[in-house]
Amino acid sequence: MTCNQLTDRLLDYLSDDSRAPTRMAARAHLRRCRNCRVYVRGYRAATALVRRFCIDDDPPLCVPDDLLHCVLAALPQA
Numbered sequence: 833m834t835c836n837q838l839t840d841r842l843l844d845y846l847s848d849d850s851r852a853p854t855r856m857a858a859r860a861h862l863r864r865c866r867n868c869r870v871y872v873r874g875y876r877a878a879t880a881l882v883r884r885f886c887i888d889d890d891p892p893l894c895v896p897d898d899l900l901h902c903v904l905a906a907l908p909q910a
C-alpha cells in the first residue's frame with residue numbers, strides 16, 4: 833500500500849467494518865511510514881473534535897464544513 837492509497841482508503845481503514853485485507857495493508861504501511869502515522873493521528877484528533885462539538889454538546893454546535901476542511905488540509909500530507 834502506498835501513501836496515496838492509504839489516504840484514499842482512510843475512512844475504510846478507520847471504520848469498524850473495513851475488510852481485513854485493507855486493515856492489514858494499512859497497518860503494515862503505518863508501521864513503516866511516519867508521515868502517514870502523523871496524518872492518521874491528526875485525522876483522528878480532528879474527527880474527535882468535530883464529534884465532540886456536534887454530538888456531545890447540548891444544544892449541538894456543529895463545526896462548519898469549511899472549518900473541517902481547513903483543519904484537514906492543514907494536516908501534514910503523506
Ligand SMILES: [Zn+2]
Binds near residue numbers: 836
Ligand atoms: Zn505513508
